[in-house]
Amino acid sequence: MSTLAGCRPEVVVIGSGAAGAAAAYHLARLGHEVLVLERATFPRTKPCGGGMAASVQRWFPFDLRPAVDTVIERVRFTWALEDPVLAELPGEAPFWIVRRSRLDAFLIEQARCVGARLACGMVVEGLEPSATGWLLAVREPGGVEVSLETRGVVLADGSGSSLAAPLGLGPRQPRFAATVSVELEGPVQDPAAARFDFGLVRHGFCWAFPRKGGYSIGLGSFVGREGLVDDDAVLAQLLPTLGFAPEAGVRTRGRLRLWDGHHPLHGPGLLVAGDAASLCDPFLAEGLRPALLSGCEAAAALDRWLAGDPEALAAYSTRMRQVWGDSMAWGRRIAQVFYRLPRVGYQLGIKRPTAPRRIAQILSGEMGYGDIAQRVIKRLLLQRS
Template sequence: MFDCIIVGAGPAGASAAYQLAQKQHSVLVIDKAAFPRNKSCGGGVSPAIAKLFDFDFAPVIERTVSKVKYTWKMDDPMEIQLRNISPMWMVQRDKFDNFLIDRAKEKGVEFKDNLEVTGIELQGDSWQVSTSNGNFSAKYLIAADGANSKVAEWLGYAAAQKVPAASLEVSGEVSDRRSDMAFFDFGSLKNGFMWCFPKADGYTFSAAFVRDRQGKPEELKQQLNNYAAKFDLDTSNAEYREHEINLWQEDRPLHSERALIIGEAAGIVDPLIGEGIRPAMFTGVAAAEAIDKALAGDAEALAQYSETIKQEWSSDLGKAQFLANIFYKAPKLAYKLGLKRSSAGQLMGRILCGELTYSEVAAIATKKLRFIPGLG
């Protein structure tokens, strides 16, 4: 019997596994995909995650970004040189996720990929986890299986209302001018936005309907190709992938009997700009700390995990949702009076790099935008 079984080997699951194994606990991680695997994601990572771990992420950082360019309908640009920040990391998710799970395996984590979990059952003081190739048991269970988490559903959580998203991977030469710049476009997608991050040998273009659960994927594909054309890139061999994002919607308990949910399975994803990797890894680390305490006899440890996430992330993501509601009521005016101003662009860039929270900037943004007609 394992101390903990983690279903899902993305950044959340791998982070939890690494931290638990470092505390000398036996851990099994199960993922239905064969690793390394492609993952539809922009691949921007806040350098703030470095303080959560004791190893160097340099091997999987392809570029760093210290500039941001905002546009409205691919025009009306505003370029920002971010000041006094640690540049944001650019990664490829197949390499990044595989790197994380490899670090966990070095600590003793057992990893079974290409294996689907088919059911879970709590029997007394242990979880029985059924898979397509055998059953496993553990004292505790972590659901880290992403936006469409089956484990969270089996634990009794209602299915989340997700939003459509997509990414377009385009190979090509990255000019010196673009190599350290992130791009964000607003207005091309109604109730959504697009972004582009440079990688070692090309770009990742991404898009999401962050305020429209009925958005059409075909529009995402068309607008992403239009966006790539603005970069004079040949998209004939580009790789296009669609997925869904489980954005934060409301605060809720993230624990049940001897089980926790983390990362996107828990909906801990920024509802304004779709950032998910940093909060996923934070929840993974917090979950490992909670289960370590629970294994030591702390009966309140799992409930404290829910409270920790509420205090550290849910309150801030609530502010992000508040700002998203303001922005998307009148996006053109909000763009001109918000992001088009250098000071606001700096604030958003610092959020991306993990050096500011929404709670710290919400009051400022509200003061700037409150006189927009219709917003109050």
């Protein structure tokens, strides 16, 4: 028997990750009938470093700290595990570490508390315009196929989205960073310190974020399309420095859908948010803040559109370009130079006395890449010549 039979919500949110849950919460809080369709079932795990600037709190009227594992106070940078730089983060720009299984469940529960409905195990196989909005083809658990009508749709189905590009949302051919995520259970050396190494991964870096009961480790390659180079060898070097065996941890290979140019993020009654919109930072791999930002902005835009403002959805694309895309355009340029000259970038960029504070300000949203890009790129290119 269908669980969606006869259901005609005002808005359907596809995906219950950070972006989808944020959009669902704000739309439901504003009085809209919201249905969230999620492919997986809760509780679920999701590979993610879990780094998140505490500044995202300003977008929510409820306290996010119950979903926070660790507060980062300092960052340790290294080049190939040597030449360390230890930097205390400024108190006005704290950094949080979360587990995505916990954060996503917390956010979607907040959305449900204000009236949103969650349906799990739902696979959206297609969207078509209808006379009143959109018609969704949905496969329910057990293989039951149903059609679902709605006025508005928020696409938030993650990096693996197969729905956005065919609808003309985001880049036609997304650019991905190859990644490996590792979850380690065991003692943590310094619970308040995040680690970044820029010398082990070709055209990228690796990170180690402490959380309750262990670490979230990530490796990412951000330039070119060749993928990671011998990630097992990288982890065999990195993990013993954290007190773990070279083969330790549960490993998951994946891809990050990187920001790769300005593209429309809206259509008639339709918005794309989060990883499905290709918003991930192409330099520092930050994905949670843009996911939450876009989810909140999408809800505000769709609320105005449902109230009769015909320009509200186009304004969402413009707004995301202003508050995120313009900075990422410079971030991509920095990444293209930095990751092709990583040793030079480490010496002239990361080791500069002001670098840790600048990174913290960028991650918190106090500063954009455009504020530093021209000086950084010029410095790197002059050294190269």
